[in-house]
Amino acid sequence: MSSIGTGYDLSVTTFSPDGRVFQIEYAAKAVDNSGTVIGIRCKDGIVMGVEKLIASKMMLPGSNRRIHSVHRHSGMAVAGLAADGRQIVARAKSEATNYQSVYGEPIPVKELAERVASYVHLCTLYWWLRPFGCGIILGGYDRDGPQLYMVEPSGISYRYFGAAIGKGKQAAKTEIEKLKLSEMTCREGVIEVAKIIYKVHDEAKDKAFELEMSWVCDESKQQHQKVPDFLLEEAKAAARTALEEMDAD
Amino acid sequence: MASKQPENSLLGPEADSQRTLYPNVTGTSVVALKYKDGILMAADMGGSYGSTLRYKNVERMKAIGKHSLLGASGEISDFQEILRYLDDLILYDNMWDDGNSLGPKEVHNYLTRLMYNRRNKFNPLWNSLVLGGIKNGEKYLGTVSMIGVNFEDDHVATGFGNHLARPILRQEWHENLSFEDGVRLLEKCMRVLLYRDRSAINKLQIAKITEEGMTISQPYSLKTYWEFSAFENPTQGAVGSW
Numbered sequence: 001m002s003s004i005g006t007g008y009d010l011s012v013t014t015f016s017p018d019g020r021v022f023q024i025e026y027a028a029k030a031v032d033n034s035g036t037v038i039g040i041r042c043k044d045g046i047v048m049g050v051e052k053l054i055a056s057k058m059m060l061p062g063s064n065r066r067i068h069s070v071h072r073h074s075g076m077a078v079a080g081l082a083a084d085g086r087q088i089v090a091r092a093k094s095e096a097t098n099y100q101s102v103y104g105e106p107i108p109v110k111e112l113a114e115r116v117a118s119y120v121h122l123c124t125l126y127w128w129l130r131p132f133g134c135g136i137i138l139g140g141y142d143r144d145g146p147q148l149y150m151v152e153p154s155g156i157s158y159r160y161f162g163a164a165i166g167k168g169k170q171a172a173k174t175e176i177e178k179l180k181l182s183e184m185t186c187r188e189g190v191i192e193v194a195k196i197i198y199k200v201h202d203e204a205k206d207k208a209f210e211l212e213m214s215w216v217c218d219e220s221k222q223q224h225q226k227v228p229d230f231l232l233e234e235a236k237a238a239a240r241t242a243l244e245e246m247d248a249d
Numbered sequence: 250m251a252s253k254q255p256e257n258s259l260l261g262p263e264a265d266s267q268r269t270l271y272p273n274v275t276g277t278s279v280v281a282l283k284y285k286d287g288i289l290m291a292a293d294m295g296g297s298y299g300s301t302l303r304y305k306n307v308e309r310m311k312a313i314g315k316h317s318l319l320g321a322s323g324e325i326s327d328f329q330e331i332l333r334y335l336d337d338l339i340l341y342d343n344m345w346d347d348g349n350s351l352g353p354k355e356v357h358n359y360l361t362r363l364m365y366n367r368r369n370k371f372n373p374l375w376n377s378l379v380l381g382g383i384k385n386g387e388k389y390l391g392t393v394s395m396i397g398v399n400f401e402d403d404h405v406a407t408g409f410g411n412h413l414a415r416p417i418l419r420q421e422w423h424e425n426l427s428f429e430d431g432v433r434l435l436e437k438c439m440r441v442l443l444y445r446d447r448s449a450i451n452k453l454q455i456a457k458i459t460e461e462g463m464t465i466s467q468p469y470s471l472k473t474y475w476e477f478s479a480f481e482n483p484t485q486g487a488v489g490s491w
Contacts, residue, residue: 069344093344097337214346226346 030133045217046139074140109140121155168200194235278410288381317382353382365397414438
């Protein structure tokens with residue numbers, strides 16, 4: 001996976017002889033070094049969760065939000081360089097309000113994903129810009145139901161049932177594949193997401209982390225919002241218990 | 250928001266054609282008062298095109314966020330524009346998702362800035378606004394005019410309401426009115442306006458906002474009395490009549 005692109009990796013406008021653009025791959029590495037972010041599509045909505053690695057004990061819990069609302073009906077969770085992520089969120093908010101202003105209805109999630117992906121891709125086309133060092137999981141609920149998209153630093157965007165980015169993405173993906181998402185409600189999904197994040201968190205390498213979760217589902221009236229506190233606590237407790245049971249084996 | 254307004258308003262005739270000179274479709278008075286549980290507001294559903302009563306199903310009161318209620322008289326299209334501005338304001342407030350939300354005092358202040366700044370550019374939003382709401386038990390009722398005059402009070406009205414309804418309210422309003430008494434008082438004001446305001450129609454709505462939220466009544470009509478003896482045989486003794 002890692003190969004030195006000597007000479008061909010200096011600019012995002014240079015292809016290597018084997019057809020790779022190294023700068024984009026390096027940008028993806030920035031995403032891989034960040035805390036895990038996962039999103040799942042349940043039958044009645046989307047749940048997204050972020051493993052927020054805490055840099056310092058002095059940080060106030062609940063600060064440094066990693067999941068942002070983009071409009072009433074959609075939100076994005078960002079992995080990678082936080083400042084880059086803020087820029088993308090700002091752009092997405094602007095696209096969403098612009099669409100509403102022109103067409104009179106909330107932006108369809110598909111359209112939003114396309115616009116965000118286009119914007120991320122834009123920054124891979126010019127030598128005076130650098131690619132965004134973040135991966136984005138975008139979840140929303142529109143007329144076509146709940147939808148989950150993932151946008152990579154290359155500008156690729158696909159629609160998913162379940163997606164994971166960051167440090168524990170391989171382990172998280174395995175866990176997500178075990179779930180029967182089409183039969184799960186968001187309430188159950190919240191518990192599962194918490195369990196997965198606690199499971200893929202590497203105690204040895206990273207000390208403390210804070211779990212941040214959001215959902216957009218029928219229960220939240222198709223509005224994107226933080227998972228309510230009581231449900232979050234329930235999920236954290238269930239995740240800790242599951243972890244202890246696993247350790248006990 | 251892009252508007253084709255040239256920045257330099259000294260440009261001459263082309264600049265003038267962009268500025269509001271007179272309203273086209275207008276709504277008449279809005280009357281509102283504070284009562285025990287919150288705010289009650291009444292407005293009829295008419296939209297006049299000059300002296301023609303062209304539109305009879307115009308809702309001139311709308312909920313703003315969770316805590317506020319906005320009623321407007323004056324140019325209807327400018328009211329719709331104000332609603333758009335407020336929609337964006339409330340959306341951005343919601344997106345913080347931090348447990349806080351804009352209350353009526355904040356919205357009133359925003360509207361005051363909006364109206365006053367437009368007035369200073371000689372391009373006013375031709376409305377008189379009534380903003381009422383309740384947040385954390387505190388009731389708030391304020392008004393802003395098209396020139397940016399703003400104040401808050403226990404009862405407010407716009408347009409003709411100031412002349413016909415306010416005196417009634419000054420006499421009969423008191424703290425902690427019950428819902429029924431509040432509605433009765435508003436209906437008394439609206440009836441006077443119906444008799445005396447040429448642009449009023451007999452189809453009104455009453456909206457209330459409390460901690461639970463905003464509700465707006467279905468349109469209904471007031472009972473009127475025309476059997477005064479002075480109205481009988483109106484042409485008797487008039488010049489040119491028989």
